[in-house]
Amino acid sequence: MKARRRKLVEKVVKGPARWHRHPETRRQEILEAALVNFAEKGFSATRMNDMARRAGISSGTLYLYFINKEAIFKSLVEESLGTQVSQLTQVMREWEGPSDELLRLVVRTINGFLRSSDRAVLFKLIIAETGNFPELARFYRHHVTDHMLTVFEGIISRGIARGEFRRIDLTDGARMIFSSIMFTAIWRTSLGTLDSESYDYGRFIETKLDLILRGLAP
Amino acid sequence: MKARRRKLVEKVVKGPARWHRHPETRRQEILEAALVNFAEKGFSATRMNDMARRAGISSGTLYLYFINKEAIFKSLVEESLGTQVSQLTQVMREWEGPSDELLRLVVRTINGFLRSSDRAVLFKLIIAETGNFPELARFYRHHVTDHMLTVFEGIISRGIARGEFRRIDLTDGARMIFSSIMFTAIWRTSLGTLDSESYDYGRFIETKLDLILRGLAP
Amino acid sequence: MKARRRKLVEKVVKGPARWHRHPETRRQEILEAALVNFAEKGFSATRMNDMARRAGISSGTLYLYFINKEAIFKSLVEESLGTQVSQLTQVMREWEGPSDELLRLVVRTINGFLRSSDRAVLFKLIIAETGNFPELARFYRHHVTDHMLTVFEGIISRGIARGEFRRIDLTDGARMIFSSIMFTAIWRTSLGTLDSESYDYGRFIETKLDLILRGLAP
Amino acid sequence: MKARRRKLVEKVVKGPARWHRHPETRRQEILEAALVNFAEKGFSATRMNDMARRAGISSGTLYLYFINKEAIFKSLVEESLGTQVSQLTQVMREWEGPSDELLRLVVRTINGFLRSSDRAVLFKLIIAETGNFPELARFYRHHVTDHMLTVFEGIISRGIARGEFRRIDLTDGARMIFSSIMFTAIWRTSLGTLDSESYDYGRFIETKLDLILRGLAP
DNA sequence: TATGAATGAGTCTTCATTCAT
DNA sequence: TATGAATGAAGACTCATTCAT
Numbered sequence: 001m002k003a004r005r006r007k008l009v010e011k012v013v014k015g016p017a018r019w020h021r022h023p024e025t026r027r028q029e030i031l032e033a034a035l036v037n038f039a040e041k042g043f044s045a046t047r048m049n050d051m052a053r054r055a056g057i058s059s060g061t062l063y064l065y066f067i068n069k070e071a072i073f074k075s076l077v078e079e080s081l082g083t084q085v086s087q088l089t090q091v092m093r094e095w096e097g098p099s100d101e102l103l104r105l106v107v108r109t110i111n112g113f114l115r116s117s118d119r120a121v122l123f124k125l126i127i128a129e130t131g132n133f134p135e136l137a138r139f140y141r142h143h144v145t146d147h148m149l150t151v152f153e154g155i156i157s158r159g160i161a162r163g164e165f166r167r168i169d170l171t172d173g174a175r176m177i178f179s180s181i182m183f184t185a186i187w188r189t190s191l192g193t194l195d196s197e198s199y200d201y202g203r204f205i206e207t208k209l210d211l212i213l214r215g216l217a218p
Numbered sequence: 219m220k221a222r223r224r225k226l227v228e229k230v231v232k233g234p235a236r237w238h239r240h241p242e243t244r245r246q247e248i249l250e251a252a253l254v255n256f257a258e259k260g261f262s263a264t265r266m267n268d269m270a271r272r273a274g275i276s277s278g279t280l281y282l283y284f285i286n287k288e289a290i291f292k293s294l295v296e297e298s299l300g301t302q303v304s305q306l307t308q309v310m311r312e313w314e315g316p317s318d319e320l321l322r323l324v325v326r327t328i329n330g331f332l333r334s335s336d337r338a339v340l341f342k343l344i345i346a347e348t349g350n351f352p353e354l355a356r357f358y359r360h361h362v363t364d365h366m367l368t369v370f371e372g373i374i375s376r377g378i379a380r381g382e383f384r385r386i387d388l389t390d391g392a393r394m395i396f397s398s399i400m401f402t403a404i405w406r407t408s409l410g411t412l413d414s415e416s417y418d419y420g421r422f423i424e425t426k427l428d429l430i431l432r433g434l435a436p
Numbered sequence: 437m438k439a440r441r442r443k444l445v446e447k448v449v450k451g452p453a454r455w456h457r458h459p460e461t462r463r464q465e466i467l468e469a470a471l472v473n474f475a476e477k478g479f480s481a482t483r484m485n486d487m488a489r490r491a492g493i494s495s496g497t498l499y500l501y502f503i504n505k506e507a508i509f510k511s512l513v514e515e516s517l518g519t520q521v522s523q524l525t526q527v528m529r530e531w532e533g534p535s536d537e538l539l540r541l542v543v544r545t546i547n548g549f550l551r552s553s554d555r556a557v558l559f560k561l562i563i564a565e566t567g568n569f570p571e572l573a574r575f576y577r578h579h580v581t582d583h584m585l586t587v588f589e590g591i592i593s594r595g596i597a598r599g600e601f602r603r604i605d606l607t608d609g610a611r612m613i614f615s616s617i618m619f620t621a622i623w624r625t626s627l628g629t630l631d632s633e634s635y636d637y638g639r640f641i642e643t644k645l646d647l648i649l650r651g652l653a654p
Numbered sequence: 655m656k657a658r659r660r661k662l663v664e665k666v667v668k669g670p671a672r673w674h675r676h677p678e679t680r681r682q683e684i685l686e687a688a689l690v691n692f693a694e695k696g697f698s699a700t701r702m703n704d705m706a707r708r709a710g711i712s713s714g715t716l717y718l719y720f721i722n723k724e725a726i727f728k729s730l731v732e733e734s735l736g737t738q739v740s741q742l743t744q745v746m747r748e749w750e751g752p753s754d755e756l757l758r759l760v761v762r763t764i765n766g767f768l769r770s771s772d773r774a775v776l777f778k779l780i781i782a783e784t785g786n787f788p789e790l791a792r793f794y795r796h797h798v799t800d801h802m803l804t805v806f807e808g809i810i811s812r813g814i815a816r817g818e819f820r821r822i823d824l825t826d827g828a829r830m831i832f833s834s835i836m837f838t839a840i841w842r843t844s845l846g847t848l849d850s851e852s853y854d855y856g857r858f859i860e861t862k863l864d865l866i867l868r869g870l871a872p
Numbered sequence: 873t874a875t876g877a878a879t880g881a882g883t884c885t886t887c888a889t890t891c892a893t
Numbered sequence: 894t895a896t897g898a899a900t901g902a903a904g905a906c907t908c909a910t911t912c913a914t
Binding site (some may be wrong): 702714717 | 903904907908
């Protein structure tokens with residue numbers, strides 16, 4: 001937290017000038033670095049210098065790609081969505097089989113994405129910074145959270161319509177499913193990092209799915 | 219030499235008496251103010267001045283009660299535990315009735331406490347600051363989360379032993395229950411604040427309990 | 437230098453209210469405490485609180501006797517002169533014997549006073565704070581150093597007139613004698629404190645006197 | 655969130671180019687400025703801002719060269735030693751002529767160095783801050799003071815061995831010589847600054863040397 | 873484009889001084 | 894008179910941002 005000491009050392013021999021990568025690549029590298037730093041220390045405690053260092057550039061260069069720290073944070077949140085969520089809607093629409101399998105598929109897909117990418121920490125970030133960046137939170141809420149909830153509601157609704165699930169409140173049901181994913185994402189990137197042995201989040205999700213589906217059974 | 223001179227101007231009408239209050243009261247007021255500020259902006263972005271203002275004192279006074287900002291944060295986390303969790307263990311030990319009712323009781327109690335006090339935001343804070351305050355996170359983990367998990371495991375174990383629940387993995391089971399509480403606490407104090415109409419977290423918990431208990435049925 | 441930590445402990449049981457001493461006594465106690473603290477840490481680094489504690493009173497009470505920190509420093513310098521120097525002039529005026537003995541007597545007397553009282557540190561203080569308190573330095577210069585120089589000049593002048601000393605520049609001669617005293621005073625209260633074994637300042641003065649008197653011999 | 659925004663106003667005409675200077679030069683400029691300020695006001699009363707202003711840079715830049723105020727003070731003391739003192743030892747070792755001339759040469763050399771550079775004030779500083787920086791004082795004591803004393807002892811010892819000086823205590827003798835230099839250094843940079851007309855310190859030293867040498871004569 | 877030294881506003885913290893008791 | 898909690902201006906230090914190179 002503390003102890004940031006600079007030393008004006010004697011011009012460390014720099015490696016040969018890195019080839020100038022494609023601007024977009026560079027931009028992504030910055031976001032990548034920012035994500036790691038923000039995730040670790042939060043927005044305020046993250047130093048532009050550290051971020052630059054991690055991205056392999058100098059602090060000044062950051063400002064060639066983003067106007068300021070806030071812009072980096074915003075881009076991070078806004079650009080990390082990609083097409084993932086909308087793909088889910090597609091999958092759901094085309095699905096022909098039983099609803100419980102659809103639910104399993106969707107949850108596993110989301111979870112897989114969160115685990116493979118580092119995007120899980122964005123949950124944590126947004127949650128921590130809601131007060132400081134309400135606009136951004138709103139954006140995230142709209143484009144990510146609500147979207148997922150809609151997908152889950154759709155699946156439950158489908159299941160009920162097909163007589164596979166008992167009739168429950170869609171809102172609550174969707175949030176239940178969502179809460180599992182959120183719990184995993186948050187725990188893994190916060191208190192879970194304190195565990196010496198890694199907890200099997202995949203199994204947790206499976207068990208929870210089982211339980212939810214049992215509970216949904218008519 | 220510039221011996222610091224109090225500005226001899228104005229003699230602004232000062233706020234209410236600055237003397238009366240009992241030290242411990244004052245201390246609690248500071249923690250109260252700190253909680254609100256930290257919850258809203260996070261540790262780094264919280265200004266000591268704002269905190270003081272909210273507590274109705276001057277910034278210097280903060281330092282009569284805590285040696286620095288970090289100490290306030292630590293006290294906040296460490297002192298907010300109270301006897302709540304241990305009381306739960308007591309309740310559990312003495313319970314004679316069916317395990318599902320015990321589970322409902324315990325979950326409702328915890329939830330009630332989190333809602334009535336402002337302690338729910340501590341979850342959010344700890345999660346956001348795990349990277350910056352690992353020691354504190356460890357403390358919280360040990361004294362709060364692990365404790366709750368143990369309680370839940372105890373209830374599930376009891377239910378299984380009494381034939382009320384089917385045999386499931388205790389660890390996963392406990393985390394499922396815990397995730398509901400955590401989700402509620404976090405959501406309410408972050409993205410949930412963006413909702414214009416308030417979501418009924420109580421009902422969510424109840425619905426989720428129903429679902430879990432259904433899922434636990436043999 | 438650093439690390440001043442306050443603790444708002446629980447009303448340490450104070451001893452029975454000290455009897456209120458005579459105001460002048462109290463005043464002297466404060467100056468005494470101030471001298472020690474200033475000597476040790478200098479003007480700026482001395483805390484009013486420490487000073488009060490050392491004087492056995494509370495910080496607020498200091499302000500019943502002095503209007504501010506500066507005033508304490510000034511009083512310290514101005515009041516420590518006492519009648520010492522003027523007594524010397526008296527001694528000199530009445531002296532009938534040889535000038536070398538007079539010089540020895542005077543130097544020993546001054547040295548004895550400096551050693552017995554803690555006034556030696558005032559030299560150090562004034563020297564360190566000349567830039568911050570030019571007025572005070574001027575005062576000291578006028579009332580202490582110049583006074584001493586005059587006395588020494590008088591003795592040398594007397595010695596020359598009586599054929600006991602060779603003819604030398606009075607100004608330089610007086611400063612030579614003065615420099616010995618000053619060196620002793622300053623060294624003893626600064627770098628000399630680092631010595632494990634105490635250096636014999638008395639002997640040093642005697643040896644130096646011998647040398648000076650030899651040098652002054654016609 | 656209040657990401658710090660450079661005030662976009664005015665674009666005040668900035669001072670001369672801020673880039674050119676060599677890091678080491680810059681560093682020396684800071685030490686130079688620090689010396690002046692410390693000498694004038696002492697360590698505590700010196701403001702980092704004033705120091706920066708005097709060095710022609712901004713306060714933040716100070717911290718690119720030194721980690722904090724204390725480090726500047728330390729560097730000042732430690733780096734100002736240079737090779738001066740050790741050169742003296744060399745001179746002494748090679749000297750073939752009479753000891754009194756050697757002594758004159760050495761004392762004049764030291765005095766000349768102290769006068770030409772501003773290093774004389776370091777004496778004053780160290781003396782004032784012994785209590786606050788004992789380590790530093792010890793360093794100075796070891797590397798400067800004791801070193802000089804050793805040189806003087808060597809010369810006296812040489813003189814005695816060659817029958818040029820009478821037998822006196824080396825310790826006291828060396829301190830006598832040293833006290834002259836110290837007196838000059840301290841007086842000139844403290845109470846001496848109050849003199850309207852400048853006192854001729856050079857002559858004082860010469861007169862004192864005469865006196866000491868007379869006193870040392872067999 | 874890229875760099876990183878330089879800037880200076882902003883923050884935490886200290887402590888001389890005040891004043892209700 | 895005496896106390897010491899409270900105050901808030903001031904100072905050390907940080908770090909987002911700029912800009913000469």
